[in-house]
Amino acid sequence: MTPPFEELLPSTQRALLHRIAVAQAEGRTPSYVGAVQRDGQLVWTGSRTSVDGHGPDADTQYRIGSITKTFTAVLVLRLRDEGLLDLNDPLEKHLPGTGVGEVTIAQLLGHSAGLGAEAPAPWWERTPGSLRPELADVLGEQPRMHPAGRRHHYSNLGYTLLGSLIEAVRGASWEEVLRREILEPLVMDRTSAQARAPHAGGWAVHPWADVMLPEPAEDLGLMAPAGQLWSTAADLCRFAAFLAEGDERVLSAASVRELRTPSAPPESDEWDSGYGLGMQLVRRGGRTLVGHTGSLPGFLAALWVSVEEGIAAVALCNATSGPLNGTVAADLVRIVADAEPRIPEPWRPLPEVDQSLLELTGPWYWGTQACGLRLVADRGVQLEPLRGGGRGSRFVARADGSWTGLDGYYAGETLRVVRGEDGSVSHLDLGSFVFTREPYGPGAAVPGGVDPEGWRGL
Template identity: 55%
Template sequence: MLPTTELALLRRVAAEQADSRAPSLIAAVVRGDEVLWTGARGRVDGQPPTADTQYRIGSITKTFVAVLVMRLRDEGRLDLNDPLDKHVPGTNLGHLTVAQLLAHTGGVTSESPGEWWERSPGGDWHALQSSLADGALRHRAGARFHYSNVGYGVLGELVARLRGTSWFDALVAEVLQPLGMRRTTPDPRAPHALGWAVHPYADVLLSEPTPDTGAMAPAGQLWSTVTDLARWTRFMAGDTGEVLNPDTVAEMREPAHVDDADAWTSGYGLGLQVLRDSGRRLAGHSGSMPGFLASALTDPRTTTGALAFANCTAGVAIMSLVLDLLKTVDEYEPALPAEWQPMAGPDPALLALTGPWYWGPIPYTLHLLPDRWLSLRPASGSGRASRFRPEPDGTWTGLDGYYAGETLRVGRRADGSPSHLDLATFIFARTPYDPAAPIPGGVDEAGWQGS
């Protein structure tokens, strides 16, 4: 990056480390398939941390578990609407759906009963299940967002049941190895940072424990590095390799819940936090465990992402830091739009569909996209716009907004030419209320009239 950009980024990291009294702090910026910049302050074992230094990433672990669940969904092994009892019978959470657990909308208690799980050696699944026998539900399922570490302990068990192995072994085989993430582990491996609590009134440190959290591990056990988490940040933006379809990751980024402010700025999808900041729509996750803070966010539109680690229990505004790094990069070196190129071999039959269509009197425009995809949007202003993915049966499925999941069909005349579009029972004709199209309710025979 330009020296001015790198200095501005390092200045922000240095100020955060000094002002927050973090023993060490490391951050990075990614775009596309590159790590554009890495900066660090403080010391780990007497040396500045590097991109290979492990830190505990806390709840970013949940994003990995969510990907394992979505892989099972895409394979047809489960449905997101399945009740938990179908796959993990015998809990008093059995009526909750997989989707509700992923999105923290099941009303499950936030922490596992008993001792504070993040600082205590964890028991096995039987111990966790037994602890949830009473008082595990705090809200009516679907009523509200209630962040639940317990819910992800349960999802880890679901993965283990359906894969016939531990959730982490499944993660290694299905995600970490294919993506080349060799330094993401359940336990620290040198070189790694030690976790510290910083005294609130003196510049002294207290070592924090880093136990194996057992059945609660899927909620926050993992350790990782800048190099590995940069690859994961690219993954969350859609660079998924062979691990998951990018459409599935886009589905995970869609908010299942948003805060109730007049204009929402934060929410949660299927295992991913979602934010709106300075005109950008971001996805990722933050994490904390005693002695550690971490955050990774990405803008899928530009593929620009940022991440940061610190080895202190509190004090560092880790998400604000990551947001500021993104703002700095966008201001100093904004991403260039993709170079336009004409599509190869457009289908004449699809070209014939493009142009104006009318829903009643309202003009829409249909555009042909690469790979036979379509885009239908209002000719002006805001409204029900969507992209449509082609299906083998000659229909298209909506991917965005109001028409997400709905089917688009093309009606044709006797000679095979397109006469209308049928989208979720709405008829789009080539002219406003075309009497030759099957307009629901018919069209007045008198036609359009003046005063």
């Protein structure tokens, strides 16, 4: 195993501190906290503050706004994995009487249910949830903005419905389910629905003068699952480790990958961003980041994870507007990844090999396209083009001797070996595509047959 990164280089630490110092100064925010995690270990934290001698640290709570949605999505996926619901179920099946019950749970998770973004006036983030005691008060008279399933339209209303869905299925409050099923297993004891000391106060900074105004910290009531939580940089780094690898106590690695998989097409001018199930997906400098940003009056927050590089970053501040926290957190990931590239694991041979699988390796041809098949761990295989672009996938072994595609064009498709009457390998069948050892070889099992005269010149 790669040894843990106990400490970043002094030059890297200074670059990280410089980035958040610039964010605090140019963003004009009372305080700023940043943190970086690498391979599951907290490797750096830093802060800047406008109050001399009173700086926050990684244990100081800030409000995290819509990062709360990722927690809510995890709770819904847990219900799915327990067989208590299906993501394609209409909401009405589990939460009747909403008036929008025909939308599916998956559409709510991915913001493609066509619901409006905000609750009716007054501004819900700055007023108590007691003003909206029923779902009808949250949804208003016209909750639908677009046809369901047709486009991504960010909706706080959708996550309010998901929170109520969790309560209906579990028979307990969203806050209690969250504590029991996520916070306690992941030891996130500094994440809570209400502020716990030490915590930052929320401030609005005047756009044209260096003066401040306190922002109210309201209990959002029914809308809590969309943006209620308070957390710390250290706790969010623990959550980031879970979002990268999964944790069987909370959600399997496969289900966490599902959260990170795009669920709806982005807007036409946003091809560098997308949304999974409760998780935002962005491309920054050729790097894929997953996580979420958040804001509430008085607070801005961001959490990004580069799963491939094993790096996560958190950026928290206590101002209504100013720093672009999503950009700052992405920059923290970039600084570490560029300055101290991940050291790859040493190559090791497979612990054992099945000779019948080994004979399948090497070149195969789909028509005239050359592809290579190689063995990977746990009897899996990988099929990819040998030249240029094309369709490739990793495949996981099944008990019946076939494989299921994990990614790319062949995700979910079945790959199987077809043998002749004498038991020898005839070809590979991949979702009806035939792969042969020779390109259109004589007698090959190619659909449509092969011209008996064979290959020829002009």
